[in-house]
Amino acid sequence: MAGQSTTYLYEKDARERLGFRSPIQWGDYFHGHPEYKVHRDDSKCIRCLCCVRQCPYDCTFYDPVRNVIYDIDANCVNCKRCEFMCPTQCIEIREHGSFRRNAHWDAKSTTGIYKQADSGAVILTGLGADEDVKIYWGRILLDASQVTNPSIDPLREPMETRTYLGRKPDRVQPNGSSNGYPQLKCEIPVIFAPMSFGAISYNFQKGLAIAAREMGTYFNTGEGGLNPDFAEFGPHAIVQVASGRFGVSPEYLVNSAACEIKIGQGAKPGIGGHLPGEKVTYQVSRTRMIPQGADAISPAPQHDIYSIEDLRLLIYALKEATEYRKPVSVKIAAVHNVSAIASGIARAGADIIVLDGYRGGTGATPRAIRDNVGIPIELALAQVDERLRAEGIRNQVSLIAAGSVRSAAEVIKAIALGADACYIGTAAMLAVGCTLCQQCHRGHCSWGITTNRGDLLPRLPADMAAERLINLLKGWKHEMQEMLGLMGLNSIEGLRGNRLKLRGVDLNEVELKTLGIQHAGL
Amino acid sequence: MLGSKPVARKVYPIEERCINCHMCEVGCIVEHSQTKTLLGAYQVEKLSFNREWSLGIVEPNEALEQGRPHPLNRCLVETHDTLSISTNCRHCDEPECILACKNGALYQDEEGRCRLHEDRCVGCWMCIMGCSYGAINRNPTVKNVPGQENNGIQNHCDLCPEREIPMCVYVCPTKALVFEDRGRAVHEVE
Numbered sequence: 001m002a003g004q005s006t007t008y009l010y011e012k013d014a015r016e017r018l019g020f021r022s023p024i025q026w027g028d029y030f031h032g033h034p035e036y037k038v039h040r041d042d043s044k045c046i047r048c049l050c051c052v053r054q055c056p057y058d059c060t061f062y063d064p065v066r067n068v069i070y071d072i073d074a075n076c077v078n079c080k081r082c083e084f085m086c087p088t089q090c091i092e093i094r095e096h097g098s099f100r101r102n103a104h105w106d107a108k109s110t111t112g113i114y115k116q117a118d119s120g121a122v123i124l125t126g127l128g129a130d131e132d133v134k135i136y137w138g139r140i141l142l143d144a145s146q147v148t149n150p151s152i153d154p155l156r157e158p159m160e161t162r163t164y165l166g167r168k169p170d171r172v173q174p175n176g177s178s179n180g181y182p183q184l185k186c187e188i189p190v191i192f193a194p195m196s197f198g199a200i201s202y203n204f205q206k207g208l209a210i211a212a213r214e215m216g217t218y219f220n221t222g223e224g225g226l227n228p229d230f231a232e233f234g235p236h237a238i239v240q241v242a243s244g245r246f247g248v249s250p251e252y253l254v255n256s257a258a259c260e261i262k263i264g265q266g267a268k269p270g271i272g273g274h275l276p277g278e279k280v281t282y283q284v285s286r287t288r289m290i291p292q293g294a295d296a297i298s299p300a301p302q303h304d305i306y307s308i309e310d311l312r313l314l315i316y317a318l319k320e321a322t323e324y325r326k327p328v329s330v331k332i333a334a335v336h337n338v339s340a341i342a343s344g345i346a347r348a349g350a351d352i353i354v355l356d357g358y359r360g361g362t363g364a365t366p367r368a369i370r371d372n373v374g375i376p377i378e379l380a381l382a383q384v385d386e387r388l389r390a391e392g393i394r395n396q397v398s399l400i401a402a403g404s405v406r407s408a409a410e411v412i413k414a415i416a417l418g419a420d421a422c423y424i425g426t427a428a429m430l431a432v433g434c435t436l437c438q439q440c441h442r443g444h445c446s447w448g449i450t451t452n453r454g455d456l457l458p459r460l461p462a463d464m465a466a467e468r469l470i471n472l473l474k475g476w477k478h479e480m481q482e483m484l485g486l487m488g489l490n491s492i493e494g495l496r497g498n499r500l501k502l503r504g505v506d507l508n509e510v511e512l513k514t515l516g517i518q519h520a521g522l
Numbered sequence: 523m524l525g526s527k528p529v530a531r532k533v534y535p536i537e538e539r540c541i542n543c544h545m546c547e548v549g550c551i552v553e554h555s556q557t558k559t560l561l562g563a564y565q566v567e568k569l570s571f572n573r574e575w576s577l578g579i580v581e582p583n584e585a586l587e588q589g590r591p592h593p594l595n596r597c598l599v600e601t602h603d604t605l606s607i608s609t610n611c612r613h614c615d616e617p618e619c620i621l622a623c624k625n626g627a628l629y630q631d632e633e634g635r636c637r638l639h640e641d642r643c644v645g646c647w648m649c650i651m652g653c654s655y656g657a658i659n660r661n662p663t664v665k666n667v668p669g670q671e672n673n674g675i676q677n678h679c680d681l682c683p684e685r686e687i688p689m690c691v692y693v694c695p696t697k698a699l700v701f702e703d704r705g706r707a708v709h710e711v712e
Contacts, residue, residue: 454604
């Protein structure tokens with residue numbers, strides 16, 4: 001064999017066949033300090049090259065001359081795809097802590113400076129904030145029935161997890177009707193969060209749609225429109241109208257369960273979206289109604305909304321377009337003064353308000369904004385619910401809590417704090433294999449979740465995604481029923497806003513007052 | 523008579539689910555090894571698939587000349603651009619390989635599968651010439667004719683007779699291979 005040139009030829013050829021972007025060059029070896037190191041137990045490696053084929057981040061290569069697999073560790077993002085796929089499980093990815101220990105200049109700040117000094121650009125990232133900001137869910141504990149009030153066994157007695165979202169009449173109607181206000185019927189108070197086609201893969205959105213239909217809940221199209229292939233899932237789609245207005249048409253609005261106006265997003269409050277042109281494939285361009293390969297940029301504000309009155313115009317425009325048959329929701333990021341904003345939105349005529357907290361995820365956002373802007377959803381939710389109740393307009397809107405809901409227990413806690421339902425986005429991605437490597441913005445997700453690249457798409461078949469999501473929701477439903485039962489309640493509706501079922505631990509007086517709960521022991 | 527046998531379940535690939543991981547090849551090699559374990563097959567028996575060949579870089583003969591192990595995997599993942607697909611013997615209803623076999627080593631069993639009498643194969647490779655799909659390769663580890671160094675016997679998918687479902691179908695992580703009865707393939711004859 002002819003030495004190194006053959007190596008390159010082999011790699012170049014293989015990479016081109018596999019759809020990689022550029023052939024490897026010597027300079028590529030020197031682009032940064034590795035954050036992770038790939039350890040391969042050579043005594044167990046069988047050279048099946050699965051890891052080489054599976055890595056979309058240009059990290060793992062095979063040298064046929066020396067018959068070795070080698071890694072460019074600086075490119076490793078710890079997505080763990082190779083670890084997962086290796087048939088002999090000989091790969092282990094470890095954190096590579098090479099610097100002198102420093103509590104102030106941690107790895108995140110130092111590598112951030114290196115990257116910006118290299119590129120002069122804004123550091124982009126995906127997913128929700130990963131900073132060590134207090135998580136209140138863990139500091140809120142639930143009540144349980146003991147001697148004086150019996151708990152309920154959900155296996156023997158009916159337990160209702162159904163809930164209705166939308167405006168409720170001011171007085172109870174004799175026949176239990178909603179007085180003509182459209183209602184969104186959820187069999188489980190968990191809805192899939194807005195994730196647009198383009199940001200997520202075709203298969204994943206289809207999986208979400210199938211799971212939503214199966215479980216009697218809803219998925220949200222995000223701002224990317226509804227793919228014509230998914231028209232059959234329209235009755236289970238919440239369709240979003242965002243500042244870019246991608247894919248919005250009369251058919252889109254009518255073929256839906258509800259319409260949602262996106263004002264803000266928890267991971268990037270106050271800024272718009274940017275789907276890079278390379279992610280705008282034929283399918284995405286068809287869905288978004290934009291040219292193929294063109295950047296899809298949604299402006300930071302909705303350019304027709306500069307006041308509550310403007311918002312009212314858009315809400316009623318959507319209601320007119322859907323003949324008052326669909327509830328209209330407004331999604332905002334949880335920011336300071338969120339309760340006053342929510343009050344305005346309720347008065348503008350929204351049927352549902354979605355609050356997206358500090359930890360809410362995204363497909364792409366500047367890291368500085370993701371990690372520093374917004375407030376935790378627990379505090380925002382409690383305050384909004386309290387304000388709406390104080391003003392006597394809580395019945396006019398339903399509240400959906402989004403951003404960082406990780407388990408059935410957190411759904412229960414959110415409902416006790418005043419939410420009607422929760423959005424799950426990151427949890428849904430985790431259910432289908434996400435490893436939180438935060439590379440969503442790069443568009444070659446190794447798990448096939450946030451990419452539409454031809455060779456990565458099959459890694460997440462739609463039916464397997466749907467199966468896992470259905471399993472997750474079924475598990476959560478059982479857990480929620482158990483938790484309601486132990487509190488002596490037999491329906492989700494009985495728990496809503498019932499903060500007496502909550503107690504705080506390790507929280508100071510201001511936090512307890514903001515959350516509207518008592519300290520444990522009281 | 524050829525083509526008159528009942529139809530058996532066969533392995534069919536689903537192109538849009540294939541993730542190019544080549545686990546079907548790994549599974550095939552392990553299943554057809556003596557030890558039937560991953561490390562045993564690869565490290566003790568030194569079986570290996572010809573990856574250069576599957577990537578179209580090195581021809582099989584070239585690999586043999588270099589003293590490298592010859593492919594024993596009976597399924598092969600073909601890639602083109604971003605597409606990949608696992609291919610193996612179709613077990614045709616009217617197999618050309620059986621017509622081409624000069625000494626009756628290949629036959630169609632009662633379930634309609636193409637099978638091989640290993641002791642009758644002399645490595646003349648007429649079956650390889652006859653196969654329209656390139657699904658047959660060579661197994662150089664068995665030599666029925668002494669003195670012919672590069673020869674061996676014919677090697678094609680046997681649908682894992684010892685298993686309920688073939689190993690390639692069993693190990694496929696995205697279920698891109700299915701083992702099912704799709705009825706008889708209809709040949710249009712003019």
